[in-house]
Amino acid sequence: MNNYQAIFEPLTVKRMTLKNRVVMPPMGTNFANMDGTFSMQHVSYYEQRAKGGTGLITLENVCIDYPMGTNGARQLRMDNDQYISGLWHFNEKMHAYGACTSVQINHAGASAYGLRLDGEQPVSASNIPSKKGNPIPRPLTEEEIYEIVERYADGALRAQRAGFDCVEIHAGHSYLLSQFLSPLYNKRTDKFGGSPENRARLTKLVVEAVRKAVGPFFPISLRFSADELLEGGNTLEDTIEILSYFAEEVDILNVSAALNDSLQYQIDKMNLEDGWRAYMSKAVKERFPDKVTVTSGNIRSPKRATEILESGDADLLAMGRGLIAEPNWVNKVANGQEDLLRKCISCNIGCADHRIAKARPMRCTVNPDLHYEDDYKMKPVLHPTKMVVIGGGTTGLEAAATAAEVGVSVELFEQKDYLGGLGHEIARFPDKKRIDDFITYEINRCKELDNLAIHLNHAATLADIEAIGPDIIVNATGAKPLLPPINGLKEQLENPNRKIFSIFDILDDMSKFQEFEGKEIVVIGGGAVGLDVVEYYAERGAKKVSIVEMQGEIGKDLDLITKLAMMEIVEKFDVEVHVETKLTEVKENSFLVEKDGEMIELPFDLGFVCLGMRAEAPMIRELDQYARKNGAVLLNMGDSKVARRIMEGTREARDILKTIEVLENTRTQKMLFEQTKSLQATQTI
Secondary structure, eight states: OOGGGGEEEHHHEETTTEEEEEEEEOOOOSSSTTTTTOOOHHHHHHHHHHTTTTTTEEEEEEEETTTTTOOSSOOOOOOOGGGHHHHHHHHHHTTTOOEEEEEEEEOOGGGGGGSTTTTTOOOOOOSHHHHHHHHOOOOOOOOOOOOOHHHHHHHHHHHHTTTTTTEEEOOOOTSSSHHHHOOOTTTOOTTSSSSHEEEEEEHHHHHHHHHHOOOOOOOOEEEEESSOOOSSSSHHHHHHHHHTTTTGSSEEEEEEOOGGGGGTTTOTTTTHHHHHHHHHHHHHOOOOOEEEEEOOSSOOOOHHHHHHHHHTTSEEOOHHHHHHOOTTTTHHTTTOOOGGGOOOOOOOOOIIIIIIIIIOOOOOSOSSSTTTTTTTSSSOOSOOOOOEOOOBBBBHHHHHHHHHHOEEEEEEEEEESBHHHHHHTTTGGGGGHHHHHHHHHHHHHHHTTTTEEEEESSOHHHHHHHHHHEEEEEOOOOOOOOOOOOOHHHHHHTTTTOEEEHHHHHHHGGGGGGOOBTOOOEEOSSSSSHHHHHHHHHTTTSEEEEEEEESSSTTSSSSSOOOOOOOHHHHHHOOOEEEEEEEEEOSSSEEEETTTTEEEEEEEEEEEEEEOEEEEEHHHHHHHHHHHHHTOOEEEEEETOOOOOOOOHHHHTHHHOOOOOOOOOOOOHHOOOOHHHHHHHHHHH
């Protein structure tokens, strides 16, 4: 019997019956066409999650009032009837797999996507930007407010006509309804501002208008920020009071959290525990026991998911990024394949940073193909093919497993006694432990493949390569710390009583770095690695933590969520920040740095030099010569090509399929040519 039965209990909400308790919440993708219609890849992306067993698929927030209500570089639209046919097609696809469907209708307000506004000022409750640095909006007039209420009603009716089983109203996350609900944004003095009742008035009107439009038997969900997690914003207690003004006509209360300026708690940062928001949905459920509640927040483990349901903290589980990473989450749990779950590591790079900060299509660090998932396994190689992978980090593991899954005979060499490379090493930081979930998945995946051999404690040699005679060689040897020729650095790193360390020193043996109280720490390098060290010491009670960065800001290349989280730590723990500051000399107990021509000495108990990473490919010339001589294909990928993040290496590794495809086509063409030539010779005789 499956140990997680609570996940698979059906649930009926009015005329909608869900086959299980797993919900795919609405998440922007930037997959839509520029005209607001679906692309083929867009539908396929959702289809993978429906095929994977998800009970309720909620289509990402859709524009109901164009252009003033739009958000995102590529957003779906349903502001008029011409979009119904595409939405109907979407629903047919989802329903074919037994999934129910919902759509989130939304007006962005002050969060509107500026490039679509043709110079018009965005609108809101007041003139407060939806996040620091955003354009200043203008307050809506009462007449405009009532017009927008009608747009919500029109959108809900359109959703019903398009075949959705439910409609969700977005009243959180710094969008328009949230801008009226929150005292941080709403500074109005009319009947739509001031008291909780007045701030709730617009949402109440919207809920009532939507109910009137869809009738009494159609489920309505409401997503909201239960705690805005900002000083002066709505607390959980405030929100529960506000809900009392309009919850009556709502069937599902989708309990989320945070606003734009606390985004690391909306799109959860990596170190938040599985299901950390469950206390919020529990409080909402206690106040509104007759309503179906949804919780979310880094839910990755089926054990934790079951605990939330069995304790009554929530009725449904929203797994957003978890289903981006693993569309087959439900089916794998149902089939006892928990060890093959490709869990989201909450890095927020491809899903949040790509989409929000960079206007790119959504990607995923651990899932290199969001649209077609396992389709490649249906095209095994027709010709015997051998491949050698040098390096057992995340890139090497992904390349090895992918190739083996299509029938290639693979041998992987790793010089260390463990797999995972730098990813596994960084995961030794307590706040980065989720990274190991991906490595565990890759290792378990490799164990399933009889045509994949892994050699640990074995640095590959040219003799190994020659003995195997591979058709494809993958070099994935990773990166090493960048240690420039700074006065005193080499000498202090070689000092037997040293107090200077690189990132690998702390990761190789963290037991030596367990003293925090009273310690003064100085970190050179304000990138991701340096900030990991700052986080480690600041959160554990170090007396003073300082960071030095040559550029004008720390965390310049971090993803949006991690940067917000790191800046919160810097502020909370009074980390001393030195930007536009250059390290000039390393002494036994201090760093000598230069800023604006002035020399500053920074004393420390422990000093860390974290100046980034450089590609490490020691055999690449030998491998290139071998490949040229023997007609093999050589690929240098991941950090051994350019030091980057896990995501780029994973995607390059999956692209091994393109190399295999070209090799297969070449061999097939050669075989056909030889057959034709032989046939012609026979006919001539």
